Amino acid sequence: xxxxxxxxxxxxxxxxxxxVAGVLDTLAxxxxxxxxxxxxxxxxxxxxxxxxxKLQGCMGTATATYMMLKHKHLRWKDARHLMLYVFVGxxxxxxxxxxxxxxxxxxxxxIVLLFIGVYFLLSPRLLRRYSSFRLSIPLYEKCxxxxxxxxxxxxxxxxxxFFTLAGTAKGDDLIPSxxxxxxxxxxxxxxxxxxxxxxxxxxWLLGIVMMIGQVFGAxxxxxxxxxxxxxxxxxxxxxxxxxxxxxxxxx
Numbered sequence: 001x002x003x004x005x006x007x008x009x010x011x012x013x014x015x016x017x018x019x020v021a022g023v024l025d026t027l028a029x030x031x032x033x034x035x036x037x038x039x040x041x042x043x044x045x046x047x048x049x050x051x052x053x054k055l056q057g058c059m060g061t062a063t064a065t066y067m068m069l070k071h072k073h074l075r076w077k078d079a080r081h082l083m084l085y086v087f088v089g090x091x092x093x094x095x096x097x098x099x100x101x102x103x104x105x106x107x108x109x110x111i112v113l114l115f116i117g118v119y120f121l122l123s124p125r126l127l128r129r130y131s132s133f134r135l136s137i138p139l140y141e142k143c144x145x146x147x148x149x150x151x152x153x154x155x156x157x158x159x160x161x162f163f164t165l166a167g168t169a170k171g172d173d174l175i176p177s178x179x180x181x182x183x184x185x186x187x188x189x190x191x192x193x194x195x196x197x198x199x200x201x202x203x204w205l206l207g208i209v210m211m212i213g214q215v216f217g218a219x220x221x222x223x224x225x226x227x228x229x230x231x232x233x234x235x236x237x238x239x240x241x242x243x244x245x246x247x248x249x250x251x
Contacts, residue, residue: 014213015212018035019214022064026218032159035056035057036049055210059215064218082183086149086152086188094196149184164181
């Protein structure tokens, strides 16, 4: 049986993938490296896959952000100005991707993932040894965070991990950094989605099916995050980063 040209099997698969991606994105980032390939394998062209991935990702990050605010792991007054910065960065990145070959990012992403994985693996010892080092707030807010947002607009997978790393480098604890990453990722997803919708690169049926799965997955992930031991969360981020890196090497 087909619905608007897509089989029930494809729709169910995308729903299941989005649930898992929602959980992983909320806890450690990297869900886009599940959802985006799944959309590509369903037969969508690259730009349509990117646009549809932003649609479903918006709902997951919105749910996670709401849960972070509800459980007071995130304060709106701390997030709102940063969300504006990343919104602008993501719009610029999404406009750029309309004109470049996204395959060039395949050379950069594995290097960044390796760095993040090693950083979180060694971070307890690094923080003890270099406890006085902190990324300055102006550099974090006006340079690093908008650059990550631009990357998210261009491609996306791993953005949550990058935002979390930026927060810890600024001196925040891991769970507040992860909570802030959800709000920033929500803003970048909305910004990118607006551009993709305007350009006609969103497949609404697939996006809505995956949005439902993302809500469920993000809810489960957010409930786990407020209870999880930060040490376990750190190890999960390490596993996700090296898992994503392995995927890039193998494929």
